[in-house]
Amino acid sequence: GEDVEQSLFLSVREGDSSVINCTYTDSSSTYLYWYKQEPGAGLQLLTYIFSNMDMKQDQRLTVLLNKKDKHLSLRIADTQTGDSAIYFCAETPSLWQGNLIFGKGTKLSVKP
Amino acid sequence: DVKVTQSSRYLVKRTGEKVFLECVQDMDHENMFWYRQDPGLGLRLIYFSYDVKMKEKGDIPEGYSVSREKKERFSLILESASTNQTSMYLCATRTELQTQYFGPGTRLLVL
Numbered sequence A: 001g002e003d004v005e006q007s008l009f010l011s012v013r014e015g016d017s018s019v020i021n022c023t024y025t026d027s028s029s030t031y032l033y034w035y036k037q038e039p040g041a042g043l044q045l046l047t048y049i050f051s052n053m054d055m056k057q058d059q060r061l062t063v064l065l066n067k068k069d070k071h072l073s074l075r076i077a078d079t080q081t082g083d084s085a086i087y088f089c090a091e092t093p094s095l096w097q098g099n100l101i102f103g104k105g106t107k108l109s110v111k112p
Numbered sequence B: 001d002v003k004v005t006q007s008s009r010y011l012v013k014r015t016g017e018k019v020f021l022e023c024v025q026d027m028d029h030e031n032m033f034w035y036r037q038d039p040g041l042g043l044r045l046i047y048f049s050y051d052v053k054m055k056e057k058g059d060i061p062e063g064y065s066v067s068r069e070k071k072e073r074f075s076l077i078l079e080s081a082s083t084n085q086t087s088m089y090l091c092a093t094r095t096e097l098q099t100q101y102f103g104p105g106t107r108l109l110v111l
Helices: none
Strands: A004-006 A009-013 A018-024 A031-037 A043-050 A055-058 A061-066 A071-076 A085-091 A106-111 B004-006 B010-013 B019-025 B032-038 B042-051 B054-057 B064-070 B073-078 B087-094 B100-102 B106-110
Touching: A004 A085, A009 A018, A018 A085, A018 A106, A031 A061, A031 A071, A043 A055, A043 A061, A043 A071, A043 B100, A071 A085, B004 B087, B010 B019, B019 B032, B019 B087, B019 B106, B032 B064, B032 B073, B042 B064, B042 B073, B054 B064, B073 B087
Parallel strands: A009 A106, B010 B106
Antiparallel strands: A004 A018, A018 A071, A031 A043, A031 A085, A055 A061, A061 A071, A085 A106, B004 B019, B019 B073, B032 B042, B032 B087, B042 B054, B064 B073, B087 B100, B087 B106
């Protein structure tokens, strides 16, 4: 079945770049997503990428997709303390259903 | 902006009670979803709906039911709450661009 894997923790210093990695198993996934969850809050859509793209950049965020290896990454440039949160990778295995398969989330801690 | 609201942020119920969690979206989206989020398990899909009065089971539907009488409202029902249903419940709606937008979540404690 579908599965999405990500490392559970990442710690960086303020001002450094953060790279959060994700692997997925469903090669038919059309869309891949990154969500951010701050403590006590719902999930906020950060960005998404279509499977026919290799890269997408949006201000401090860069998403890289390697379809051959089924690997997705999120790079946050100039990481700030406000970026501390849990980041979820997700894929859409079925456009008809539209449900998302989530990874377990990577907790990003930013040290001043 | 897409707006998804959930009726309660925090809820405390007793074992055996019937519990209603309400979700409302203001964007006329057809697809709506209910997930639960638990530490170490991530988000798991309970039910989803792709139209009024239509529903489909997700990965963990046992102990839950849903209702979609109007397009903007999707309700999750715990027929007889149990302690293992203590969790964070998240509602989402899907846009035409296939992205999902989430509500703020309801943290449910069943005693």
